[in-house]
Amino acid sequence: MRLTSFTDFGFRALMRIASQPERAFSTAEIADEFGISRHHLTKTMAALANAGFLTTRRGAGGGAMLARPPEQIGLGHVMRVLEQDQPVVECFRGDGGTCAITAECRLKSYLNEAEAAFLARLDAYTLADCALAPRARPLADALP
Amino acid sequence: MRLTSFTDFGFRALMRIASQPERAFSTAEIADEFGISRHHLTKTMAALANAGFLTTRRGAGGGAMLARPPEQIGLGHVMRVLEQDQPVVECFRGDGGTCAITAECRLKSYLNEAEAAFLARLDAYTLADCALAPRARPLADALP
Secondary structure, eight states: OOHHHHHHHHHHHHHTTTTSSSSOBBBHHHHHTTTTOHHHHHHHHHHHHHSSSSSEEEETOOOOEEEEEEGGOOOOHHHHHHHOOOOSSSSSTTOOOOOOTTTSSHHHHHHHHHHHHHHHHTTTOGGGTTTTOOOOOOHOOOOO | BOOHHHHHHHHHHHHTTSSTTTSOOOHHHHHHTTTTTTTHHHHHHHHHHTTTTTEEEEETTTTTESSOEEEEEEEHHHHHHHHTTTOOOOOGTTTTOOOOTGOOOOOHHHHHHHHHHHHHHHTTTGGGEEEEEOOOOHHHHOOO
8 A cells, every 4th residue: 555755745844844843944945855856845735734734934034834733733634634635446536436346345345444444543643753853953044 | 545456456356256256257357347457457367366366277168266265365465465565655665765764764663553554454354255246147158
């Protein structure tokens, strides 16, 4: 079973931002630090802001910060938000997909249970449980 | 979270074959019945045979049959076989991926737990729990 890189990048960004909750991070900074696509990360950051996990400040020193303490950001909640458009199999899609078995399928309910068990396990943890260690600021940042 | 169509088709094929365990199914027949790619399904059927879920007979009336009673084919086992090359995120890959966080990442262990919970839920069921209903044979099949 796979998560999208959209989700993967979203978790990495949150873990990094939670490492220094007192300051704002630009998308470019996080993308460069992790060697991932800025364009791709921008969409993920927007989704995290829309969902109320991040708040953004404009202007000099602006960027994204956690909108709530990391203890209040459940990992299962983050997963549900980021993976909401990723059906486990095609019959989980909003339109029901085209599988010919759907009407008599019993596997679907077992897969539903399995997905719920996956998410419930993540519900046991919050972003505070996986925040990265703070990093030393570059000297330039510390100058007035 | 998504499963591959490889896995999806594998489950559909097993559910169909389990509906009439006494007879052999050709890949073409299953692909046509479900409106899925024969080429794609052929690879899945080979994986199911390699894993010991299916046995194949050559020649007239040949095809694939269950290699064991459906009660002895656990859905978690099938999932592990079909999804074995699908890492949840890149650090689950055999080569460890390229994520810069890996060394200090705590999320990875939570994702491992979540994946295990997903599979454990499926371990509660076997193919016998989701075999499709038998279908009436076409008249031509019933003739001597």
